[in-house]
Amino acid sequence: xxxxxxxxxxxxxxxxxxxxxxxxxxxxxxxxxxxxxxxxxxxxxxxxxxxxxxxxxxxxxxxxxxxxxxxxxxxxxxxxxxxxxxxxxxxxxxxxxxxxxxxxxxxxxxxxxxxxxxxxxxxxxxxxxxxxxxxxxxxxxxxxxxxxxxxxxxxxxxxxxxxxxxxxxxxxxxxxxxxxxxxxxxxxxxxxxxxxxxxxxxxxxxxxxxxxxxxxxxxxxxxxxxxxxxxxxxxxxxxxxxxxxxxxxxxxxxxxxxxxxxxxxxxxxxxxxxxxxxxxxxxxxxxxxxxxxxxxxxxxxxxxxxxxxxxxxxxxxxxxxxxxx
Ligand SMILES: [Zn+2]
Numbered sequence: 001x002x003x004x005x006x007x008x009x010x011x012x013x014x015x016x017x018x019x020x021x022x023x024x025x026x027x028x029x030x031x032x033x034x035x036x037x038x039x040x041x042x043x044x045x046x047x048x049x050x051x052x053x054x055x056x057x058x059x060x061x062x063x064x065x066x067x068x069x070x071x072x073x074x075x076x077x078x079x080x081x082x083x084x085x086x087x088x089x090x091x092x093x094x095x096x097x098x099x100x101x102x103x104x105x106x107x108x109x110x111x112x113x114x115x116x117x118x119x120x121x122x123x124x125x126x127x128x129x130x131x132x133x134x135x136x137x138x139x140x141x142x143x144x145x146x147x148x149x150x151x152x153x154x155x156x157x158x159x160x161x162x163x164x165x166x167x168x169x170x171x172x173x174x175x176x177x178x179x180x181x182x183x184x185x186x187x188x189x190x191x192x193x194x195x196x197x198x199x200x201x202x203x204x205x206x207x208x209x210x211x212x213x214x215x216x217x218x219x220x221x222x223x224x225x226x227x228x229x230x231x232x233x234x235x236x237x238x239x240x241x242x243x244x245x246x247x248x249x250x251x252x253x254x255x256x257x258x259x260x261x262x263x264x265x266x267x268x269x270x271x272x273x274x275x276x277x278x279x280x281x282x283x284x285x286x287x288x289x290x291x292x293x294x295x296x297x298x299x300x301x302x303x304x305x306x307x308x309x310x311x312x313x314x315x316x317x318x319x320x321x322x323x324x325x
Contacts, residue, residue, distance in 0.1 A: 001286065001296040002100040003035060004042040004111040006089035009312050012080055018236075020075070020273060021123055021253065023280045030285045032088030035292055036166060042096040042109075044088035045133050049095065049108025052136040053129055054164055055120035062087075062127060067162040075122040085312070087127035090114065094130040094268050095137050101264035102143050106255075106295035108288055113226040115157035116182065123159065130268060130298070131224045132163045135170050138222060145169065150211070151188075152250065153270040154180055154238035161186035171218030175203075175210055177231075177239040190214055195238045200246030203231065207250060209267025211257060223258055223265045227251055229283035244253050244279070248286045259294045263305035269292055 007024035032039060050059055050075040061067045065079050076082050100107025114126035122128075131149050138144040149164075151157035151174040171189045178193035185191065190323035192210050198301065215223075230238040232247060242250070258265045267287065272280035 001038060001106045001108070001292065003038060003039045003106050003108040003110060004093035004096050004097070005030060005031075006042060006086065006093055007084040007111070008041075009089050011083050011086045013077065018273070020277055020280060023272060023277050023284070024111055026277060027284050028282045030281060031110065031288050035287065035296070038292075038296065040096070042089055042092040044085060045091035045095060045130075049133055049137050050088070050091065050228045051133040051316075052140060053119065054117075058120045058122075061237060062122065069241065071121060075127055076125045077127070083127065087114070091128045094134040094224065094266060097268070098134045098138050098224065099143070101222060101266040102138070104295070105259070105262075105264055106291050107266045108291055109266070109268045110284070110288070112268030113151075113153055113228060115151055115153060115160045115226060115270065116155070118159040118162050119240060124155070129163060130225065132160055132170075134266065135222075136222060136265065139169065141242040144195070144220075144222040146171070146218060146220045146222075146240055148173065148214055148218035148223045149226070150214055150252070150254065151175070151226040151228075152207070152224055152231070153226050154230040154235065154240055155228075155271060156182055156185050156191065157188065157226065158182045158186035160230065161188040161191075164189075171214060171220060173210060173214040173218075175207060178191065179239045181237070190217070190253070194240060197267035199241045200243055203240065203242055204249055204253065207253060211254060211259040215257075215263070215307050220263070223263055225254055225258075225265050225267045226270040227254075227267055227284075227287045228278050229274070230269035230270075231282060232272070232274055232279065234274045234279055235272070236269070236275060240260065242281060244286070247283050248290065251287045251290045255290055255294050
């Protein structure tokens with residue numbers, strides 16, 4: 001079981017921006033305290049991998065920095081070459097986590113879950129849809145025929161639903177707050193809408209039914225689990241009211257069910273916007289700790305590859321120069 005991180009590919013944001021970029025480095029440091037030997041930097045998703053999911057004109061505009069102002073605002077980040085590279089790495093991390101899952105039962109991306117990225121536009125801090133890119137990559141590599149994307153971020157996975165609307169080989173399931181963004185919901189294969197202020201017990205009872213149904217209907221070879229931290233009661237953007245122990249119970253229910261079914265699972269962290277960054281990190285860290293407890297206890301670790309020694313800035317500059325779709 002390997003754990004992928006790319007927070008050193010920093011996405012530069014103006015002061016006061018509401019995206020909690022700091023959570024990623026803090027989470028990586030916490031996870032390193034218990035599993036440093038399992039942590040890896042992912043390869044960036046390639047143009048070909050992205051193009052299996054996203055519209056070529058959209059990719060050309062994102063990568064070349066020519067999105068119009070409205071499209072850029074919809075994403076919510078200012079454009080930079082570093083934004084593109086970070087988004088590629090985040091997609092690459094979920095892709096690598098899927099390979100780890102298929103090899104060993106589980107893999108983790110300490111970022112990802114950018115489920116508002118549609119085929120031809122980005123939205124809500126999401127540039128590329130990492131779960132979609134990873135699902136299509138595993139299919140293209142012949143490693144999985146059918147994939148379940150199980151999305152427990154508090155916001156609906158509308159981009160993922162749109163991308164796979166006409167694709168019966170990828171089953172999309174989203175449990176989300178009815179009152180949360182996006183206000184015009186897309187149609188997943190299975191949507192479960194929860195009322196404002198839904199708490200632990202009602203959430204877990206609903207989850208148990210949805211998980212069983214999604215596993216049954218998807219007939220998947222691989223699950224990509226979006227373990228959002230934003231169903232938390234203290235989240236600024238989420239409208240549900242789960243406690244930290246409630247979210248930990250959610251993760252245990254999902255991961256233990258998959259473990260017992262010998263179903264490979266790649267976990268992405270997805271959203272988290274609590275006022276206090278430590279709360280978000282606590283929740284994500286607990287997700288990773290549960291995955292380690294269930295999947296890593298008896299596994300050997302593959303040797304660490306030697307670092308390339310190339311500075312991230314040099315990689316970003318080279319990539320912008322040579323983009324082709
Ligand atoms: Zn979210």
